[in-house]
Amino acid sequence: MDTHALIKPLLVKNDSKIVLYVGDGLGGLPQEPGGKTELETANTPNLDQLAREGVLGGSIPVAPGISPGSGPGHLGLFGYDPVKFLIGRGALEATGIGFELREGDVAVRANFCTLDAQGNISDRRAGRIPSEESAPLAIKLRQVKIPGIEVFVEPVKEHRFVIVFRGPGLEGAVADTDPQLTGVPPLAAKPTDPGSKKTAEICNEFVKQAQQILKDEKKANGCTLRGVAGKPSLPSFDEAYGLRAAAIAVYPMYKGLARLAGMDIVGDAKTLDEQMQVLKANWDKYDFFFIHFKYTDSSGEDGNFDAKVKRTEEYDAAVPQILALKPDVVIATGDHSTPSMLASHSWHPVPTLLWAKHCRPDAATAFGERDCVTGGLGQFEAKHLMTLALANAGRLGKYGA
Amino acid sequence: MDTHALIKPLLVKNDSKIVLYVGDGLGGLPQEPGGKTELETANTPNLDQLAREGVLGGSIPVAPGISPGSGPGHLGLFGYDPVKFLIGRGALEATGIGFELREGDVAVRANFCTLDAQGNISDRRAGRIPSEESAPLAIKLRQVKIPGIEVFVEPVKEHRFVIVFRGPGLEGAVADTDPQLTGVPPLAAKPTDPGSKKTAEICNEFVKQAQQILKDEKKANGCTLRGVAGKPSLPSFDEAYGLRAAAIAVYPMYKGLARLAGMDIVGDAKTLDEQMQVLKANWDKYDFFFIHFKYTDSSGEDGNFDAKVKRTEEYDAAVPQILALKPDVVIATGDHSTPSMLASHSWHPVPTLLWAKHCRPDAATAFGERDCVTGGLGQFEAKHLMTLALANAGRLGKYGA
Structure with missing residues (x-):
């Protein structure tokens, strides 16, 4: 299904604000049978509150069983079919060091x-x-x-x-x-x-x-x-979604991926706190904000369960700064799972939280993998997330009469 | 999505062993409102233990609402899109009597x-x-x-x-x-x-x-x-997955279906116990084993709830013989549901259990239809099961950088 073709005629403009808050490699695995994952272990009161008010699910970045790299992982989150839109390795490497192809x-x-x-x-x-x-x-x-x-x-x-x-x-x-x-x-x-x-x-x-x-x-x-x-040729966020989109990332790779999707790279933040300041400073200028937090992935890649727990808590702690700006839609998710038990990207569904005024609540009481399994979004291909974001932002009209 | 094309460049060889243990027509229905299904009624301590350690889900053989025959049912389990890869009825009939097309x-x-x-x-x-x-x-x-x-x-x-x-x-x-x-x-x-x-x-x-x-x-x-x-033209298990695959089946139809997928037909077992002996005897020669148990389906087709419960218990009782060989991935599922209440194949999702070292656990406490509904695999098209098996066996590299 060509989602972009489907939604293009339905796009509606309004003043809503959408925040895609990516904890890279967010999903994990327990250390022992019956144990908790990194996300379930972490103390995440802010995300848990959003989970109670919003809706959870498991995002499948590419297809069941496929462990994606950062390229296809982010393309999926940005609503591009990661099988259709390929980024060659040379282009990704250039993008990753901030070269503007x-x-x-x-x-x-x-x-x-x-x-x-x-x-x-x-x-x-x-x-x-x-x-x-x-x-x-x-x-x-x-x-x-x-x-x-x-x-x-x-x-x-x-x-x-x-x-x-x-x-x-x-x-x-x-x-x-x-x-x-x-x-x-x-x-x-x-x-x-x-x-x-x-x-x-x-x-x-x-x-x-x-x-x-x-x-x-x-x-x-x-x-x-x-x-x-x-250079891969992607329709821009403006073309595909009618969104003025800003990316707030620390690492060149993620700035590069956002640039390929036609986002503006704003600020020069080095820390999550600085990223939140950049968000605030640019709040009136954009409709959509991609905020990238790297360390949930890198701690997972290091195989360090405790470090990933701690990084997940940092990721959570910044949430109130997003909410203070009164966004209409907040999505907290990852581009893939990076269980510290595997010390690598994995194929497991990615915990996903969508919070908006009109999302239909589910029984979730916290943001964690087990709650996501029974969440109201079910398991879904990541490429559908942008459509859900637009719908929850009131930016999509009815399909057919 | 052409899953075979997607995974082909990602295939990795290793020494892992995958067992696909098919209880034909495994899914069922309760006899009365609020009752238990055949699988839920059966005493299945071995599968229940695997369910606690592994991950459950509901497999959709072809599409929601479609009751498949044995051909498309098995093609889905083998990772072939059953809508794309058709086995004409003449070819299936010939295959079913063991004729080598x-x-x-x-x-x-x-x-x-x-x-x-x-x-x-x-x-x-x-x-x-x-x-x-x-x-x-x-x-x-x-x-x-x-x-x-x-x-x-x-x-x-x-x-x-x-x-x-x-x-x-x-x-x-x-x-x-x-x-x-x-x-x-x-x-x-x-x-x-x-x-x-x-x-x-x-x-x-x-x-x-x-x-x-x-x-x-x-x-x-x-x-x-x-x-x-x-004769239908299917890529073989070796071509598609890099797997040396063996089929251990009693009935000609299932041997034939496996042969169409390029599996070797090993042994000449007449009983499940003999099938397990064949499995053991061929353990070192293959990477992948398809074991077919017919009687969960035939008892369901007979409309005999109690017989299906009993046959399901037989299916469970053989599990320790599989585990004794120390497989890396075990999948227990059916090619479709055959509720004895309907005395026929049905469209209901098929209870599916995937057990491997790195599957993300869910809340399941037993192997049954209700636990599968809230299982970590969610509901998925059967054709994705082979990708999940390969991922869990460490036989798939990362997609994209």
Whole structure:
């Protein structure tokens, strides 16, 4: 079902305010049979109050059993079908460091590697070169010149950097040059469809010049290219929902994802408290606010149950600052679950709370995974959440007479 | 959503073992308002224990309100969209008697009928001729010779038999020749698309020769053809899931369905206990085991509530033999519900239990329909079960970065 096509003719403007408050990786698992999850363990009086007044459910980011990355996880929350709207890995990496991709750009994740005297890869990650050493090398690669093409090179972390090619006629269907093996040379870049021939040639020219520039380096004297990808084309929040949308995020990845959806990135907050100040300062200028809290995910990724509990309590503690602004719709959820027991993203449904004047209450007494299972939203695909938000905000007219 | 395309790039190999333990027609209904279903009535301590440790839900085989046959019921459990992957009735009938269809075969369900002196049908089922009388006649029909075509004829039961045509250029789009009326002659076989013209001609030639062979029979002196169908083309379990899959079933139909999905049919068990011995003997050779228990369905079809309760207890009693092998994922479910109150397959969601180390527990205290309604899997389309199994077995990587 193309939800955007379905709701487009139904959109209504009004003065309502919608807040999508994302606790990244919010869902979890108990530490022992019969135990409580991180969210159930955390003391979350504010969210529990909203749960009693609102409606709960379990969001399925992509499909049952699928563990999504941050890209598809957020696309689902933003109402885009994450199977239909793909963000290539190069584009996601560029987005993640805050690079503003333009239409027609091609982005590449690149790795520094170590080549031996025969040109074979002896270390695919250049001895896991530290960022302090690799960043200047990435910047040095800006010397690469390709006629008619703008070349951007940005450091990322350790052996990773990003390349963006900008110029006419570029497409992103080029295979990886990383052979995934040592003892063999990097592969030549090859187009996987005819329209990407030029991009492949440019990739090969880049690598050739880069090896020349890096030839005296001990560790990082070569590079491989992966995840070549064009800028994904998403309808903007304004086009799709008629919403002036603002993103209040700390990390570049989430700013980037919001930018791809046409949101304005507002403020320069470093803490959740600063994010709330930015929210307040921009309250009158926007209809929709995406607030991203990272640490529920990172503590889960660290496998630290107690830390995730504590981070969840921080996430809860900021809720009154949202409510003080008198929003019409508040959604608290995650882009996926990150159980600290798994120390990774998982496939489990994501606890979701929708609070608005006219949501139909359920029996929930607190915000937790078990309450979500029997919540009034049931289990639903994440991409439907934006429609629910618009409906609860009075921004959707009737479908059919 | 094409789930197979979605998960294909995410597949990971490991040593995990998945058991899909199917109690055919498992779901039921209470005998009186407020009463318990067959599954709720049965004493099922082993499944109840798994329910407390695992997660429950209601599986919807095809779509809400749809009562599936065994074919679509099992296709859903095997992760194939039962609306997209159709098994024509001829192919299902052939499969059901253990005939191994090959690519390009066309299978037909045929009925013996009685023709009067004018060639009109006087009895569409040849007086419900008993199998002892009809089987030799079906075998006699192997005398039919069609140039360039291999013709297989197999008895089924009473007035029913199966024909399989094997040869080049055959397709299965041919309309039934049974007019569904008496007092009129059988219809000529007509192609419903141009590619099946040859098949229709062969069908007509078969009927002509068959009537000649049968002309002196009292009851079964004619035949009608129904459900003409090619072999369905399903991606195998190996292709779709990277799983070496074994089927342990007693009845030909379920062996046949498993064979269509590319499973190996292992053992020759006649009882559930023998099936468990086959499971044990093949444990190291496969990643995935489909174990089929028929009698929960047949007792339901008989309308015998107490018998279904008893059969459900047998189904439960074998569970420890599965657990003794230390599987990573156990799924206990049915291909559809068969409430003894209806004495037929039904549309009700199928009680489903998924047990694995990292499933998120719910509030269930036993395995029964009511607990499944509030279970953590929610209600879901059966075709997603295989994705959940793979995820819980650690056999699926992350979707997107």
